[in-house]
Amino acid sequence: MFTSSHGSNYFRVGSGLARSSTDEDASVDATAEAKRRVREAQRAMTQKTIEEIQDRQEGAEYVPWLETMGWPTYLEGLDRQGLMALVKAPDAEEEPLVAIIWDAMDEMLQHSQQTVNKHAGYYLRMEVVRSEAKQTKYRPLQPYLHPDAAKDYRRPWKQIVALFVRMRGRENEGPKYQFATMEQRYFGEVIKQARRIRHRRIRREGRDSPSGNSSHGSSSSSGLSRATTDTSQSRSSSASDQTTSIRLRGLKLACLRFCLTLLGRRCRGHEYELPMLCAMAVLAVKAQGWHSAHEYPPIMSQIIKMARFMIIQMAFQQVDPDYEYAAEEEPDLLALVTKMVDQCMIRGSRGAMQWVFDRRAYGMKIQFTSTVAGDVDWVGDQIRYKKIEFNMPQLRSMVHGLVFETYRALEKVMYVSEAEFPPIPWYDLRDDPTREGIGHSFVQDERNPWPVDGQTWLNDRLLDRRILQQRGEMISPAKCQEWYRLVDRFHGLLATLVQWVWGQNARGPEFLSMCGWSSGEGQGHNLFIAGGFGGRVPQGSQVELVTRYHKGYNISGDIK
Numbered sequence: 001m002f003t004s005s006h007g008s009n010y011f012r013v014g015s016g017l018a019r020s021s022t023d024e025d026a027s028v029d030a031t032a033e034a035k036r037r038v039r040e041a042q043r044a045m046t047q048k049t050i051e052e053i054q055d056r057q058e059g060a061e062y063v064p065w066l067e068t069m070g071w072p073t074y075l076e077g078l079d080r081q082g083l084m085a086l087v088k089a090p091d092a093e094e095e096p097l098v099a100i101i102w103d104a105m106d107e108m109l110q111h112s113q114q115t116v117n118k119h120a121g122y123y124l125r126m127e128v129v130r131s132e133a134k135q136t137k138y139r140p141l142q143p144y145l146h147p148d149a150a151k152d153y154r155r156p157w158k159q160i161v162a163l164f165v166r167m168r169g170r171e172n173e174g175p176k177y178q179f180a181t182m183e184q185r186y187f188g189e190v191i192k193q194a195r196r197i198r199h200r201r202i203r204r205e206g207r208d209s210p211s212g213n214s215s216h217g218s219s220s221s222s223g224l225s226r227a228t229t230d231t232s233q234s235r236s237s238s239a240s241d242q243t244t245s246i247r248l249r250g251l252k253l254a255c256l257r258f259c260l261t262l263l264g265r266r267c268r269g270h271e272y273e274l275p276m277l278c279a280m281a282v283l284a285v286k287a288q289g290w291h292s293a294h295e296y297p298p299i300m301s302q303i304i305k306m307a308r309f310m311i312i313q314m315a316f317q318q319v320d321p322d323y324e325y326a327a328e329e330e331p332d333l334l335a336l337v338t339k340m341v342d343q344c345m346i347r348g349s350r351g352a353m354q355w356v357f358d359r360r361a362y363g364m365k366i367q368f369t370s371t372v373a374g375d376v377d378w379v380g381d382q383i384r385y386k387k388i389e390f391n392m393p394q395l396r397s398m399v400h401g402l403v404f405e406t407y408r409a410l411e412k413v414m415y416v417s418e419a420e421f422p423p424i425p426w427y428d429l430r431d432d433p434t435r436e437g438i439g440h441s442f443v444q445d446e447r448n449p450w451p452v453d454g455q456t457w458l459n460d461r462l463l464d465r466r467i468l469q470q471r472g473e474m475i476s477p478a479k480c481q482e483w484y485r486l487v488d489r490f491h492g493l494l495a496t497l498v499q500w501v502w503g504q505n506a507r508g509p510e511f512l513s514m515c516g517w518s519s520g521e522g523q524g525h526n527l528f529i530a531g532g533f534g535g536r537v538p539q540g541s542q543v544e545l546v547t548r549y550h551k552g553y554n555i556s557g558d559i560k
Contacts, residue, residue, distance in 0.1 A: 065293045068362060071281050072290075074272050075175060083285045086166050086174060087159035096201075098165050100194045101255070102158050108252040109154040109306055112313035115246055117143040120312050127337050128308045131357050133346055141308050153302040157259065160279040160303075165191070177278040180265055186258040193251035246316045253317070260314055263307055263344040266351055276352035293366035300360040307353065311340045402497050409490040413483070415461050422452045431529035441517035442529045498545070506547050513548040 066072055075083065090098035116125065125140035144150040164187060167174050179187060248256055262276040271277055283299060284291045291299070315336040344351045347358070377384040381392040411417065428449055431442035443454060461467055462483075468474055499505050516527045530544040 065363070065366060066290060069281075069284065069290075069296075069359060070272070071284050074278070074281055075285070078174065080285055080287060083174065083282050084287065086163045087279075087282055090162060095166075096198055097191075097194050098162055100197050101165055101190060101251070102162055104194070104251040105158045105161050105255050106154055108248060108255045108313075109157060109309065110150065111248060111252065112256070112306070112309035113143050113150060115313050115316055116141060116309050119246060119316065123334055124312055124315070124337055127334060128311055128341055128345070130341055131346055133342065133348055135346075141305075141312075143309075153305055156280075156283060156299055156302050157306050159283060160262075160276070161190070161255065161259070163279045163282055164275070175278045175282060176272075177275040178273070179275060183258070183261050183265065183275060186254065186261050189254040190251065190258050193254045197251060248313070248317065256310055256314060256317070259307075259310055260340070260344070263352055264340075266349070267355075271355050274352050274355075277355055280352075280356075293363040293370075297360045297363040297367070300356050300363075304353070304356060304360075307345065311337060311345065314340065399497075399500050402493065402500065406490065406493040406497050409486065409493055412486050413490050414458060415467060422450075422457070425449050425451070429529045433528050436518050439517050441525050441527070443517075502545060510547040514545055 090102050092099040120141075122140055125142075126137055129137050129139070129141050144153065163174075168191070247253075262274075265274055265276070267274055272281070280300075280303070284296055290296075315333050318336055319331045319333065343349060345353050347354050375386055383390055383392070383395070411421075414421075425448070429442060430445055430447040432445060442448065443450075463475070473479065495511070499511065514527060515525050518525045526546040526548075528544045528546070530542050
């Protein structure tokens with residue numbers, strides 16, 4: 001079977017069966033046995049293909065992305081699940097040392113981001129984004145604003161260091177790499193610092209355990225209590241100092257030095273002689289297959305961004321914040337950043353980042369020039385999204401139900417029934433989009449005939465004892481918290497409803513750019529009352545929402 005292609009195999013199906021009437025049953029059994037063995041061989045080969053990484057065989061399908069990245073060749077013969085286990089988040093009970101380093105990496109990267117956000121000026125952030133020796137950028141490095149985004153961006157670097165920690169003493173079981181002298185030195189410092197923390201924790205747990213103080217009586221117990229309190233206060237004070245200080249110390253500093261040493265190593269032959277790229281190859285492994293050109297470039301972007309944070313952090317590490325420099329001796333942070341960028345962050349440095357820049361550009365080119373598998377399919381009025389199916393009448397029914405639910409949520413927020421709603425004069429509303437005073441919106445336009453005073457009406461209802469007695473309620477802190485939860489729910493329903501009924505759905509940053517009134521920070525309001533279509537509806541009957549187009553803003557700075 002399959003004598004000339006991948007998966008070829010020979011197996012025995014029979015040995016010269018005699019042809020006679022008494023051997024008919026034996027012939028049938030031999031045929032069934034042969035079919036069974038073929039099926040078993042096929043299942044075994046399929047399972048081996050899934051579990052074990054194999055290099056591309058001659059005559060196999062040519063995949064330019066994998067050929068360019070070189071992952072199948074480098075990781076050939078290794079178990080996929082084993083490789084994925086090398087970069088998973090550690091369990092503190094099973095892998096205490098890995099967990100300590102994982103947490104230290106997270107804190108170091110977070111601290112580096114805060115340093116960029118609070119202390120790095122325009123010129124430092126402009127210099128660190130260079131990817132060419134002679135290059136002029138027009139957008140400086142931007143720190144992340146949302147904690148969840150920053151957390152996701154820190155993960156690849158934590159996985160890279162965790163892989164090296166887990167591979168200690170197991171060099172023959174995983175990807176092949178070899179540290180240079182400086183890499184080995186700083187990696188050893190990481191392990192040394194992590195072990196110190198581990199030993200301190202073990203000693204502290206021993207002192208805090210009941211068996212450690214049972215034989216010393218009450219005075220010993222009180223002494224231990226005081227010692228424990230003093231230790232915890234010392235730790236909290238140290239943590240506070242670490243938060244306010246620019247410089248890192250201990251394990252976090254060791255992690256920073258090790259990561260930058262990985263970036264600074266130059267390639268002398270094959271790219272996979274660089275440990276950094278060896279670890280990045282493992283990040284590309286999936287349970288079945290590899291991260292595609294649509295999935296892996298974002299991982300490389302995360303690594304690049306965090307590397308730039310670490311470079312600025314290392315520049316600040318080399319400056320003593322407590323020393324008062326003379327004017328002519330003041331350290332040149334920009335020169336320090338320029339030196340590190342030239343050494344490891346530009347094309348031509350022959351380091352890991354040059355490979356990352358080039359491969360990311362190639363992956364993005366594939367994204368822009370190839371189609372992506374579609375998730376949405378239309379069959380008549382039936383819409384299919386992955387495993388979800390619905391038709392247009394069901395969609396319209398859902399939107400009407402959402403309108404009803406939003407209306408009921410508003411009734412609860414305003415403490416009114418449907419009959420008690422103040423009438424809104426939609427056909428008489430006016431707005432002046434050119435006014436940009438702080439807090440201005442169409443609500444403050446003096447031409448609009450509001451039936452009630454919007455500044456005090458809702459407060460009066462919430463504080464009206466008669467209304468509260470009718471509802472059997474009274475004012476309390478718990479009731480106030482419940483009311484704020486109702487407001488949040490109403491806002492969520494209203495935002496969902498707007499996304500469904502205003503046309504093409506907007507991205508998150510675009511949707512959140514809407515502002516109902518002018519702020520004092522340079523942004524005018526973009527929610528207006530506009531005229532109807534073609535004059536068929538009186539002036540002031542249409543709510544108009546104008547969002548900013550944010551795609552690519554962090555790179556180009558262009559808001560549309």
